[in-house]
Protein backbone atom coordinates (compact mmCIF):
# COMPACT_ATOMS: atom_id res chain seq x y z
CA UNK A 297 0.00 0.00 0.00
CA UNK A 298 1.04 3.58 -0.47
CA UNK A 299 2.46 5.35 2.55
CA UNK A 300 0.53 8.48 3.38
CA UNK A 301 2.17 11.15 5.51
CA UNK A 302 0.39 13.98 7.29
CA UNK A 303 3.19 16.28 8.42
CA UNK A 304 3.03 18.78 11.24
CA UNK A 305 5.78 21.08 12.44
CA UNK A 306 8.05 18.47 13.98
CA UNK A 307 6.09 15.22 13.92
CA UNK A 308 4.26 13.07 11.45
CA UNK A 309 1.67 10.32 11.56
CA UNK A 310 2.16 7.63 8.96
CA UNK A 311 -0.42 5.11 7.76
CA UNK A 312 1.94 2.15 7.50
CA UNK A 313 -0.25 -0.82 6.61
CA UNK A 314 -3.54 -2.54 7.11
CA UNK A 315 -3.68 -5.15 9.87
CA UNK A 316 -3.95 -7.90 7.24
CA UNK A 317 -0.71 -6.75 5.61
CA UNK A 318 1.40 -7.55 8.70
CA UNK A 319 0.49 -10.96 10.16
CA UNK A 320 2.25 -12.35 13.28
CA UNK A 321 5.99 -12.81 12.75
CA UNK A 322 6.12 -10.33 9.86
CA UNK A 323 7.26 -6.74 9.57
CA UNK A 324 7.02 -3.75 7.30
CA UNK A 325 9.45 -0.94 6.62
CA UNK A 326 8.25 2.63 6.31
CA UNK A 327 9.49 6.21 6.45
CA UNK A 328 8.38 9.04 8.70
CA UNK A 329 9.34 12.62 9.39
CA UNK A 330 11.06 13.27 12.69
CA UNK A 331 12.27 16.76 13.66
CA UNK A 332 12.24 17.73 10.01
CA UNK A 333 14.20 14.72 8.75
CA UNK A 334 13.05 11.60 6.91
CA UNK A 335 13.75 8.52 9.02
CA UNK A 336 13.38 4.81 8.37
CA UNK A 337 11.09 2.86 10.65
CA UNK A 338 9.99 -0.71 11.05
CA UNK A 339 6.60 -2.02 12.16
CA UNK A 340 6.56 -5.54 13.60
CA UNK A 341 3.82 -7.95 14.54
CA UNK A 342 5.02 -9.92 17.55
CA UNK A 343 2.50 -12.54 18.65
CA UNK A 344 -0.37 -10.38 17.44
CA UNK A 345 0.80 -7.11 18.98
CA UNK A 346 2.16 -4.29 16.85
CA UNK A 347 5.31 -2.39 17.81
CA UNK A 348 7.33 0.13 15.83
CA UNK A 349 10.89 1.43 16.06
CA UNK A 350 13.28 3.56 14.15
CA UNK A 351 15.11 1.05 11.98
CA UNK A 352 18.49 2.11 13.32
CA UNK A 353 20.79 -0.16 15.32
CA UNK A 354 22.14 1.77 18.35
CA UNK A 355 25.55 0.15 17.85
CA UNK A 356 26.53 1.51 14.43
CA UNK A 357 23.47 3.34 13.17
CA UNK A 358 22.54 0.96 10.35
CA UNK A 359 19.21 -0.76 9.58
CA UNK A 360 18.55 -3.95 11.50
CA UNK A 361 16.97 -5.98 8.72
CA UNK A 362 18.30 -7.47 5.54
CA UNK A 363 16.21 -8.25 2.48
CA UNK A 364 17.02 -11.94 2.55
CA UNK A 365 16.92 -12.66 6.31
CA UNK A 366 14.40 -10.17 7.68
CA UNK A 367 14.41 -8.70 11.16
CA UNK A 368 13.48 -11.60 13.47
CA UNK A 369 16.01 -14.16 14.68
CA UNK A 370 15.65 -17.83 13.69
CA UNK A 371 12.96 -18.74 16.23
CA UNK A 372 11.19 -15.38 16.03
CA UNK A 373 11.77 -14.50 19.68
CA UNK A 374 13.95 -11.41 19.17
CA UNK A 375 14.73 -8.69 16.68
CA UNK A 376 18.24 -9.11 15.37
CA UNK A 377 20.83 -6.84 13.82
CA UNK A 378 22.65 -8.88 11.18
CA UNK A 379 25.84 -6.81 11.32
CA UNK A 380 27.10 -7.87 14.77
CA UNK A 381 24.18 -10.04 15.97
CA UNK A 382 22.68 -7.80 18.64
CA UNK A 383 19.33 -9.09 19.93
CA UNK A 384 16.47 -6.80 21.00
CA UNK A 385 13.25 -7.56 22.88
CA UNK A 386 10.40 -7.14 20.38
CA UNK A 387 8.05 -5.53 22.95
CA UNK A 388 10.50 -2.96 24.34
CA UNK A 389 13.42 -2.64 21.93
CA UNK A 390 15.85 -3.26 24.79
CA UNK A 391 19.12 -4.85 23.70
CA UNK A 392 19.63 -8.14 25.56
CA UNK A 393 22.72 -9.46 23.75
CA UNK A 394 25.49 -8.11 21.56
CA UNK A 395 27.56 -4.93 21.48
CA UNK A 396 24.86 -2.49 22.67
CA UNK A 397 23.52 -3.90 25.98
CA UNK A 398 22.28 -0.62 27.43
CA UNK A 399 21.13 1.12 24.25
CA UNK A 400 17.54 0.33 23.23
CA UNK A 401 15.96 0.84 19.86
CA UNK A 402 14.00 4.09 19.55
CA UNK A 403 10.38 3.15 20.09
CA UNK A 404 7.58 4.80 18.12
CA UNK A 405 3.89 5.13 18.95
CA UNK A 406 1.51 2.66 17.27
CA UNK A 407 -2.19 3.38 16.87
CA UNK A 408 -4.72 1.03 15.23
CA UNK A 409 -7.95 2.43 13.84
CA UNK A 410 -10.40 1.00 11.31
CA UNK A 411 -8.07 -1.90 10.42
CA UNK A 412 -5.21 0.51 9.66
CA UNK A 413 -1.95 0.78 11.61
CA UNK A 414 -0.61 4.29 12.17
CA UNK A 415 2.81 5.17 13.58
CA UNK A 416 4.06 8.45 14.99
CA UNK A 417 7.10 9.63 16.96
CA UNK A 418 6.91 9.77 20.75
CA UNK A 419 5.75 13.14 22.08
Ligand code: FES
Nearest residue numbers: 353355356377380
Ligand atom coordinates in the same frame (compact mmCIF):
# COMPACT_ATOMS: atom_id res chain seq x y z
S1 FES B 1 25.59 -2.51 13.88
FE1 FES B 1 24.00 -3.59 14.86
S2 FES B 1 25.04 -4.86 16.28
FE2 FES B 1 26.63 -3.70 15.34
